[in-house]
Amino acid sequence: MKSVQGNLEILATGKIGRLLWDYSLPAVVGMLVMSLYNVIDRIFIGQGVGQEAIAGLAITFPVMNISAALGVLIGAGASARVSIMLGGGNRRGAEEVLGNSLVLILINATVYLLFFGIFIDRILILFGASQASLPYARDFMLYIMPGMLVMNIGFTLNNIMRASGYPVKAMISMFIGAGCNLVLAPLFIFVFHLGIKGAAMATDIAMTIFAAKVVWHFMEKDTTLRFTKGSFRLRWHIIIGIIGIGAAPALVNLASCFINVIINTRLYYFGGDSAVAASGIFVTVTSLLTMIVVGICQGMQPIVGYNYGANKLGRLHRAYFLATIWGCGITALGTILGLTCPSVIARAFTSDPDLISVTDNALTLSTVMFWVVGFQIVSTTFFQSIGKVWKSIFLSLTRQVLFLIPLLLILPDHFALDGVWLAFPVSDAIATIVTAAMIIYQFRIIARNVKNASETHSEATKIALQ
Numbered sequence: 001m002k003s004v005q006g007n008l009e010i011l012a013t014g015k016i017g018r019l020l021w022d023y024s025l026p027a028v029v030g031m032l033v034m035s036l037y038n039v040i041d042r043i044f045i046g047q048g049v050g051q052e053a054i055a056g057l058a059i060t061f062p063v064m065n066i067s068a069a070l071g072v073l074i075g076a077g078a079s080a081r082v083s084i085m086l087g088g089g090n091r092r093g094a095e096e097v098l099g100n101s102l103v104l105i106l107i108n109a110t111v112y113l114l115f116f117g118i119f120i121d122r123i124l125i126l127f128g129a130s131q132a133s134l135p136y137a138r139d140f141m142l143y144i145m146p147g148m149l150v151m152n153i154g155f156t157l158n159n160i161m162r163a164s165g166y167p168v169k170a171m172i173s174m175f176i177g178a179g180c181n182l183v184l185a186p187l188f189i190f191v192f193h194l195g196i197k198g199a200a201m202a203t204d205i206a207m208t209i210f211a212a213k214v215v216w217h218f219m220e221k222d223t224t225l226r227f228t229k230g231s232f233r234l235r236w237h238i239i240i241g242i243i244g245i246g247a248a249p250a251l252v253n254l255a256s257c258f259i260n261v262i263i264n265t266r267l268y269y270f271g272g273d274s275a276v277a278a279s280g281i282f283v284t285v286t287s288l289l290t291m292i293v294v295g296i297c298q299g300m301q302p303i304v305g306y307n308y309g310a311n312k313l314g315r316l317h318r319a320y321f322l323a324t325i326w327g328c329g330i331t332a333l334g335t336i337l338g339l340t341c342p343s344v345i346a347r348a349f350t351s352d353p354d355l356i357s358v359t360d361n362a363l364t365l366s367t368v369m370f371w372v373v374g375f376q377i378v379s380t381t382f383f384q385s386i387g388k389v390w391k392s393i394f395l396s397l398t399r400q401v402l403f404l405i406p407l408l409l410i411l412p413d414h415f416a417l418d419g420v421w422l423a424f425p426v427s428d429a430i431a432t433i434v435t436a437a438m439i440i441y442q443f444r445i446i447a448r449n450v451k452n453a454s455e456t457h458s459e460a461t462k463i464a465l466q
Helices: 002-013 016-048 051-059 061-087 091-126 134-163 167-191 195-217 236-309 313-340 342-349 353-366 370-385 389-415 417-465
Strands: none
Touching: 016 051, 016 167, 016 195, 016 236, 016 313, 016 342, 051 061, 051 134, 051 195, 051 236, 061 091, 061 134, 061 236, 091 134, 091 236, 134 167, 134 195, 167 195, 236 313, 236 342, 236 353, 236 370, 236 389, 236 417, 313 342, 313 353, 313 370, 313 417, 342 353, 353 417, 370 389, 370 417, 389 417
């Protein structure tokens, strides 16, 4: 109890900069490790297989996003429910959430893997695969699908491990998985000459080792939560509680899937497989940077949430603005790299001169306004942290859906392939204006509520003294 009280006291009185660093660092490391799986696969596939393979891999992004969305639907909701129940002293309830989440993952995975397995070619063609890239996309998907199951198990239970008081152990588990992938991917691609299949197999093995380590944690006797008899029996109130919290981030992931389909089809129409492959490189690089910002946001959340509840407006302001500065600093790096050395980035993924040229142009045009993305991500998380979930979802969808989709449909008709790349900075600019307006308005509301609460307290004090 003293430990919990001490943590709350730190959130209320500790230096914001130090708090943000302490809370963000483990999350940033975890996000980077997750991103390494994608970066490692794409670099080795690009260098060891070729342009069509990178294009094929880019086509699989929407399919992987569907799997990720279903995983987040359970993982994000389960970890939040576990935190709430442990905070309320309900350990048995937390163990039931743990058991139910594992069963839900297995049910979900069985359904979507059967669906993907039966209709895989139709799905990939619908998502923009060409005759050249389809064999690579199919090979990767057929071999990665078993890994998608263990991936969902691993990341969901890893989130619960972190939520139940083992952040360092959760981080180490992720490092082990990424390390295995780093060793196995080049071995399977370059030594065993398995191509894109080898990359998928390496990820499968790495994810299986990662998931096995996490599952074993919940079977040890001295852990906070364990798999126990009766915890696997599905209960509607637990299922609803998990899905209710996980629906928002899952919705954002599904929207990302839809956007990727439109991007791939427009790119292929105006630029062929090389443009789709360039998009794969662009998404890999920008996702790596945005994952760091997401880690910063995860560190910001408890600080903002606590001080919002405590009506500490000054600390709320400082936490948000400091996180925004850090976030924009990270995404500004993407703009700098995209404008100054795009060909260097391209050469890390491929030695094909045509693909390097297309990627050079893609990164130069698409990252012009990428520096503001940090502000958008932090602001979206800010609304989520203070309980304004629908505002958070709206901001998430403005950049990806409300602005980007129309621009992808309009600009290429006037600027051809360049129009696809220009849709990103234009969407970022418009979304930033909307985000800024909503943030300014929200802070005014918070300030007014704090003032009213203070005046009410003063009046109550005067009456009490009389």
